[in-house]
Structure formats: structure tokens, C-alpha cells
Amino acid sequence: MNNNNEQHRFVPSISVNYEGNGSATKYNEFGMRPMQERAYERRGEQYLLIKSPPASGKSRALMFIALDKLHNQGLKQAIIVVPEKSIGSSFNDEPLSQFGFWADWRVEPKWNLCNAPGSDNGGKVNSVGAYLESEDKVLVCTHATFRFAVDKFGVEAFDNRLIAVDEFHHVSANPDNKLGLHLGQFIARDRVHIVAMTGSYFRGDAEAVLSPQDESKFDTVTYTYYEQLNGYKYLKKLDIGYFFYSGSYTDDILKVLDPAEKTIVHIPNVNSRESTKDKIREVEYIIEELGEWQGTDPATGFQLVKTTGGRILRIADLVDDDPTKRDRVSAALKDPAHKNNRDHVDIIIALGMAKEGFDWIWCEHALTIGYRASLTEIVQIIGRATRDAPGKSRARFTNLIAELDASEQAVTEAVNDTLKAIAASLLMEQVLAPRFEFKPKNSASGPVQGFDYGESGYNPGMSNVGYNHQTGELQIEIKGLSDPKSEEAARICREDLNEVIATFVQDKTTIERGLFDREIVPEELTQIRMGKIIKEKYPDLDFEDQEAVRQHAIAALYVAQQAQQTANGGSSESAANTSLIDGVRKFVMDVRELDIDLIDRINPFSEAYAILAKAISEDSLKQVAAAIAGKRVSIPYEEARALAERALQFKKERGRLPDINAKDPWEKRMAEGVSALRQYIAKQKAAGGNGGDING
Numbered sequence: 001m002n003n004n005n006e007q008h009r010f011v012p013s014i015s016v017n018y019e020g021n022g023s024a025t026k027y028n029e030f031g032m033r034p035m036q037e038r039a040y041e042r043r044g045e046q047y048l049l050i051k052s053p054p055a056s057g058k059s060r061a062l063m064f065i066a067l068d069k070l071h072n073q074g075l076k077q078a079i080i081v082v083p084e085k086s087i088g089s090s091f092n093d094e095p096l097s098q099f100g101f102w103a104d105w106r107v108e109p110k111w112n113l114c115n116a117p118g119s120d121n122g123g124k125v126n127s128v129g130a131y132l133e134s135e136d137k138v139l140v141c142t143h144a145t146f147r148f149a150v151d152k153f154g155v156e157a158f159d160n161r162l163i164a165v166d167e168f169h170h171v172s173a174n175p176d177n178k179l180g181l182h183l184g185q186f187i188a189r190d191r192v193h194i195v196a197m198t199g200s201y202f203r204g205d206a207e208a209v210l211s212p213q214d215e216s217k218f219d220t221v222t223y224t225y226y227e228q229l230n231g232y233k234y235l236k237k238l239d240i241g242y243f244f245y246s247g248s249y250t251d252d253i254l255k256v257l258d259p260a261e262k263t264i265v266h267i268p269n270v271n272s273r274e275s276t277k278d279k280i281r282e283v284e285y286i287i288e289e290l291g292e293w294q295g296t297d298p299a300t301g302f303q304l305v306k307t308t309g310g311r312i313l314r315i316a317d318l319v320d321d322d323p324t325k326r327d328r329v330s331a332a333l334k335d336p337a338h339k340n341n342r343d344h345v346d347i348i349i350a351l352g353m354a355k356e357g358f359d360w361i362w363c364e365h366a367l368t369i370g371y372r373a374s375l376t377e378i379v380q381i382i383g384r385a386t387r388d389a390p391g392k393s394r395a396r397f398t399n400l401i402a403e404l405d406a407s408e409q410a411v412t413e414a415v416n417d418t419l420k421a422i423a424a425s426l427l428m429e430q431v432l433a434p435r436f437e438f439k440p441k442n443s444a445s446g447p448v449q450g451f452d453y454g455e456s457g458y459n460p461g462m463s464n465v466g467y468n469h470q471t472g473e474l475q476i477e478i479k480g481l482s483d484p485k486s487e488e489a490a491r492i493c494r495e496d497l498n499e500v501i502a503t504f505v506q507d508k509t510t511i512e513r514g515l516f517d518r519e520i521v522p523e524e525l526t527q528i529r530m531g532k533i534i535k536e537k538y539p540d541l542d543f544e545d546q547e548a549v550r551q552h553a554i555a556a557l558y559v560a561q562q563a564q565q566t567a568n569g570g571s572s573e574s575a576a577n578t579s580l581i582d583g584v585r586k587f588v589m590d591v592r593e594l595d596i597d598l599i600d601r602i603n604p605f606s607e608a609y610a611i612l613a614k615a616i617s618e619d620s621l622k623q624v625a626a627a628i629a630g631k632r633v634s635i636p637y638e639e640a641r642a643l644a645e646r647a648l649q650f651k652k653e654r655g656r657l658p659d660i661n662a663k664d665p666w667e668k669r670m671a672e673g674v675s676a677l678r679q680y681i682a683k684q685k686a687a688g689g690n691g692g693d694i695n696g
Contacts, residue, residue, distance in 0.1 A: 013425040013611045014240040014564065016229075016432050016580060024056070024231025025388065031099025034231065035223040036061040043068045045219040047187070049168070050197045051495075052223040054383030055359070058197045059090040062164050063105040065195060067096075069162050070137050071103065075193060077132070078162040080140045083170050086358075088114025089334070090166075091140045106138070113141040120144035125152055132157055143170060147178045155182065159191040168196040169376050171210070180210070187214045194218075199383055216488060220495050225386070226434040226580065227472035232388040239396040240382065240428050242421045244403040244616050249274055249369050250285035256398050257347075259290055259307055262362045264348045264384050267319060268370030273413060274402050275370065283319050283349050290315070290347075300332035301325055302345060314343075318350040333360070342391070361387040369400045371417040375502060378424050379431060399424070404620040415627050418616070419512065422608050423505040426557075430498050433560040433580055434467070434474040437494070438552050441477035441594070451475050454585055463594040465585045474584060478555060480596040482548040489545035492538065493552040500553040503533050514605030515612070516625045522603040523666040526554045528642045551596050558599045561607055562587045601666070635676040643673020 028037055039050050039061040048065070052058050066078040080091050091112070094105040109115070111131055113124045120142060128149035131139045141149075143165075150158070163186065165171065171180045186192050187210075196218070210218075229235060245252035249268070257263060267282050268274035276282055287293060287305055290313060294304040303315040316329050330353070338344040342362050366385040372378050378399075385395040401421055404414040439445065447458035451466030458464055466475040484490040492500070504510060510529040513520050530553060534546045541549065560580075567583025588594055613621060635643070647658050647670040660671035 014429050016238050018229045018236050020232055020236045022233045024228050025233055030101045033057050036064060039221045040064045042219055042221055046193050047218040048195045049218040049220045053225045053228045054199045055387045056223055056228050062195060063094060066162055067103045069193060075162050076160045078138050080164045081143055081146045083143050083167045085114040085142060088112055088140050107140055108136050111136055111139040113145055121148040125149050129153060143179055150182045155185045155189055162193045164195040166197050168198040184214055224435050224472055225432050234390055234392050235388050235395055237394045242399040242401055244401055246403045249400055253286060254289050256400060257367055259313055261365045263365040263367055264363050266368045267351055272370040279319050279351060283317055301328040313346045316345050316348045318353045358384060361389040364392055364395050366397045371401060371420050375424055375427055404623050415624050418624060423511055426505045426608055427502050429560050429564060430501050435472055436556050437473050437475045438481055438555050439475060439477050440481040440483055441479045445477055462592050463588050465588050467581050478594045478596055482551050484545055484548040486545050489541055489549055492549050497553050497556045501557055504530055512628045514603055515609050516628045521665040521669045522601050524669060526600040527646060528639060530554055532642055555599055557604050558602055635673060637680050640673045640676035643670050644677045646670050647674045
């Protein structure tokens with residue numbers, strides 16, 4: 001590592017403080033936590049989608065809903081479908097009546113197929129068939145077993161039953177995804193109830209989970225990360241950041257791995273740049289860096305390592321391919337007798353394991369080496385550290401990434417990894433924010449019942465911020481904002497803004513130009529690039545609704561960033577003890593009038609660039625910028641068309657087309673777009689194609 005840059009290497013890109021008011025762990029008279037109560041209120045819906053963070057109690061929420069559907073809604077049976085066998089234990093018997101509910105949750109041992117021997121497409125499928133013929137009420141199986149069972153028995157065999165899909169982001173509308181295909185068939189037949197649950201806020205990353213027409217049939221229950229963490233008793237602060245290293249990561253790992261913190265280390269995928277291609281040796285290196293090996297605990301299989309300070313660390317190795325060793329370690333980690341024992345294990349080293357459904361409440365640090373291709377996977381890994389536990393006031397996620405090396409051949413891959421890390425960071429900023437509800441500010445605006453407008457109350461003369469303590473929603477007034485007209489556009493603005501933002505921040509051209517094109521006009525990103533994404537994602541919406549969704553998405557991105565900066569006192573490195581709600585309030589009061597034109601004029605990537613500049617060496621930063629600048633081309637046809645469309649709107653409002661010599665950079669850029677489109681049309685005409693007329 002270059003020592004002169006050492007102080008620049010780790011900067012948390014997000015640092016969020018929470019109130020810790022304990023509300024997330026309070027129970028009502030039925031033994032339900034707030035998220036479970038919210039889901040149970042919608043128990044009558046035929047199609048229900050529950051979006052809620054890890055550890056918020058989705059499994060138990062489903063138990064309450066399923067019992068009501070079986071006892072009060074006339075459904076014959078409930079089938080719980082989980083992505084992997086280990087998650088099946090989340091649906092073991094629960095004596096719910098001891099906590100106030102009117103029934104207990106019970107699964108006959110023979111119908112929890114996650115515990116059964118054999119393959120998914122063998123005896124387990126026949127067991128599903130036997131269950132469908134039985135009088136028993138609940139079956140638990142993996143996604144794979146369920147897919148084979150539907151193939152064998154057909155969708156009609158499941159009529160009048162509840163299908164509950166856990167970790168729903170594994171599903172996709174892609175025809176190659178069998179589970180997605182089957183769900184589409186179930187919805188078309190319309191003879192089952194479906195409850196879908198996910199802890200990820202952008203289902204399937206770049207690929208839709210369901211077709212839009214199927215998704216519109218689902219009623220959605222959302223419980224945000226913000227509500228979850230704000231309602232914890234102990235955990236008050238969450239940091240998310242990346243750390244760039246040069247050479248081998250094993251040389252630098254102790255710069256981010258603190259042996260005093262309970263840590264899950266996810267070593268890099270063997271195909272990634274960061275991997276040494278020898279995963280067993282990598283684990284040995286990490287152990288050697290931590291101290292002197294003392295042998296293996298015979299009871300648990302944990303590695304015992306003595307630090308220089310004389311402390312014995314208990315390290316669980318889930319990377320070893322020897323099934324007898326790994327199964328013993330895995331079983332020791334799941335031992336219910338040690339669930340509340342903080343000293344049971346200190347560090348867990350994993351590769352493909354210890355992600356979704358893995359419950360270790362004491363984890364304080366999720367350290368991931370190498371970029372993960374899926375944003376969903378990153379959220380799942382962060383979720384390992386965001387459990388509430390006594391004495392745990394702070395948690396953090398660190399992504400350790402190989403810095404760009406001037407001598408490196410794979411410059412493109414290195415640049416891509418850097419950009420992806422920033423995209424993940426920007427998206428997590430959204431995921432950790434409260435739910436935003438944006439409202440146009442006009443003369444008719446007034447306070448809405450159920451919203452708290454702060455100590456001074458509602459002020460008709462300025463943009464107001466209201467917070468609903470029951471729903472966790474933050475209502476923000478913005479001047480000039482377009483309201484969605486159709487039901488579908490309103491649903492997208494209410495439920496799917498993070499989906500839109502995920503696509504935006506993962507768009508390579510957008511993030512490259514947003515970060516490294518110093519001459520970029522922000523509206524090219526906020527209006528043209530985001531507008532293009534909305535058009536492609538929601539082609540059935542008319543232009544007005546597409547524009548409303550675009551404005552809401554850009555507003556969400558902007559407000560979350562500004563609130564984060566304000567709450568942290570304008571610095572990413574120091575954080576006052578204030579919540580994001582206070583940050584939003586203070587920021588809006590400072591601006592006085594939030595205006596959609598103002599929001600469109602801010603580059604959404606400027607803060608990310610400032611953080612990157614602190615975290616990466618100057619040489620690497622220049623090299624990334626040069627690699628991206630080398631790809632700059634004249635205005636592409638699609639962008640020229642989009643700029644010309646904006647120019648026509650400008651003409652409607654001003655009575656003239658934009659002027660290419662205008663001082664306003666956005667007006668100038670629209671005019672350049674019109675000029676470029678004319679050149680494209682002229683070339684088409686010269687080639688014998690049909691041209692169009694931009695003067696409209």
C-alpha cells in the first residue's frame with residue numbers, strides 16, 4: 001500500500017444515526033411487532049407482497065396471516081416455499097398462543113421437506129403430492145422442490161391453497177425462470193392466494209420479478225429499513241463504506257478487520273479480480289494475520305487463534321469444502337443453545353454462505369471482499385449486521401475493493417468494479433431513508449391528518465415536511481412537481497422509486513458521465529438519462545405519467561442525499577446524533593422553497609465523487625477519469641431525440657426553440673441536441689430514409 005495515501009483509503013460513504021426508540025421490538029396484544037401487525041391488517045388480500053428488511057419478523061408475520069387464511073378465509077392448505085433448506089427452520093413450530101394469538105403454528109415433521117433426505121426432484125416431489133391429498137394444513141419446501149412439484153402435478157392441483165414465497169427476489173419474469181413462470185400461471189388461473197416476501201427493495205436487480213400486469217394485482221406492505229433501525233433498542237448507528245487497497249487484500253485486511261468486532265468476512269468469488277484463486281489459502285492468510293493458530297475446538301470445529309494481545313479468537317470457517325468439517329461448523333453456528341451467547345464465536349469467514357436467512361444477532365461488521373454483481377446480494381449481506389443486540393450500538397458494512405493499478409491490463413473491469421461499488425452505495429442511501437411521499441406545493445396545500453410537521457407546525461408560506469409515526473412515511477412538498485394521473489403511476493411513485501433509482505445508478509453511461517464528465521449539464525442526467533430509463537421501464541405510461549415518475553425518482557435521490565449531508569453536519573466523516581428525519585427538516589427549511597427545477601439542476605453523483613476522491617489515490621482517480629473520457633462520443637441518436645423532445649417542451653413554454661449560444665448550459669445542451677438530430681435526419685434523407693421535422 002502507498003503509505004502516503006493511507007489516510008485517504010477508508011471513508012464511510014453513508015453514516016446514519018437512529019433514534020433507537022425501541023418501537024420495532026414492542027408487541028401488541030396478539031404478540032405482533034409493528035411490521036407483523038401492519039402485514040396482518042392486509043391478511044384478507046388474495047395477493048400480498050411484503051417488503052421488509054432482514055430480522056423484521058417476516059416469517060412470523062406469515063404464520064399469523066397463514067393461520068387466518070386457513071381458519072377464517074376457507075383456504076385448504078398453506079405451502080411455504082423457501083430458497084434453501086437452511087431457511088426452512090424459520091418456519092418451525094411456534095407457540096403463538098403463549099403471546100396472545102388465538103392459535104399456534106404447527107408443521108408436522110414429515111411435511112417440513114427442508115429436513116427430509118433425498119433430492120428436490122425425487123422423493124420430495126412425491127411427498128408434495130401426498131401432502132396435497134392429506135388433511136394436514138402446512139408444508140414447507142424449497143423453491144426447487146416446489147418447481148418440480150408444479151411441473152409434475154400442474155397448477156390446478158394447488159387450487160384453494162396459500163402459496164407463500166420467501167425471499168421473493170429469487171423469482172423473475174424471465175421465461176427461463178421456472179418459479180416466475182409458475183407464479184404467472186397461478187395468477188392467470190386465479191384460484192390460489194399468494195403471499196410474497198422479500199428483504200430487498202429492488203427485486204431481481206436489473207430484471208423484473210413479475211410482469212407489470214401481474215404485479216399490479218398485488219397489495220404491498222412496506223416496512224422500511226429506516227423504521228426497523230429507528231425502532232431498535234440498542235443499535236443507533238450504521239456506517240457503509242468502501243476501502244481501496246493495492247497488492248493482495250490479505251496484506252491490507254487488518255486495516256479494516258478489527259478483531260475486537262464480531263465480523264462476518266465474505267471472501268471474494270474465485271472469478272473476481274480480488275481473488276487469489278486459492279480460497280483455502282486465503283482463509284489461512286486471514287487467520288495468520290489475526291494471530292497464532294492454537295488448533296481446532298473439538299466440539300464446534302471453530303479455529304482457535306491467539307492474538308498478539310493474548311486473546312483467543314473463535315473463528316468459524318465456512319469456506320472449507322470438506323463437508324464433515326463444514327457441516328460441524330455450520331451446525332455449531334445454528335445451535336439454539338448459543339443463540340444469545342455473544343462469546344460463542346468471534347469471526348465467521350464465508351464465501352457463498354452466511355447471507356440471506358443467516359441469523360447472528362451479534363454481528364457488528366459485515367466485511368465483503370470484491371465487488372458483488374448483485375445489489376440484492378449486498379443488501380442481504382448488510383442485513384447480517386443490522387440485527388439489534390444488547391451492547392451493540394454501532395454496525396458497519398465495508399466493501400474491500402482492489403484499486404486500479406496503472407500497470408493493470410483489465411482497466412475496464414477495474415473501472416466497472418469501482419463504479420458498481422459507488423452505485424451500491426448510492427442505492428443503500430435510498431434503502432436506509434424513510435419512505436418519501438412527494439406532494440406538489442401550491443396555494444391549496446395544507447396539513448394532512450396523521451403527519452407531524454415538527455415543533456413549529458405547518459407553514460403555508462414554505463415547503464413543509466411531515467412525518468407519519470404510524471406508517472414511517474415522510475411527506476415533502478415540492479413546487480412545480482407533477483402528480484401521477486393513473487393508478488399504476490401512483491403505485492410506482494408510492495412503492496417502486498427504489499426500483500427506478502436502482503436502474504438509474506446502475507446505468508453505466510449515467511454513472512460514468514455523472515462522476516467524471518466535468519462539463520456535464522445535470523439535466524442531461526436528471527431529465528434525459530432518467531427519462532430514458534422511465535420510458536424503457538414503463539412503456540405503457542403516457543408522457544405525463546412518465547414525467548411524474550421521473551420527477552418523483554429524482555426528488556427521492558436528491559432529498560436522501562441532502563438529508564444525509566445535513567444530518568451529518570455537511571460532512572461524511574462526522575455525524576451529529578440526529579436522525580434523517582431531522583436532516584430532511586433542516587435541509588428543507590434552509591432551502592425554504594423546494595422546487596423541481598432546482599432538483600433537476602443538481603448532479604446526483606457530485607457527493608459520490610467527493611467521497612471517491614478521498615477514498616482512492618489521485619493517480620487511480622485520474623486513470624479512471626481518462627479511461628472514461630476516452631469513450632466520449634458525439635451526442636448519440638437516442639440522446640439527441642430525447643434532447644429534442646425536451647426542446648419542444650421548452651418551445652411550448654417559451655414560444656421559441658432553445659438557443660445554442662444561450663448562457664444557460666441546459667438550454668445550450670437542448671439546442672445541441674436539436675442540431676445533432678437535424679444532422680442525423682439529414683444523413684437519413686441522403687441515404688434515402690424518411691426524415692422528420694424538428695420544428696414541430
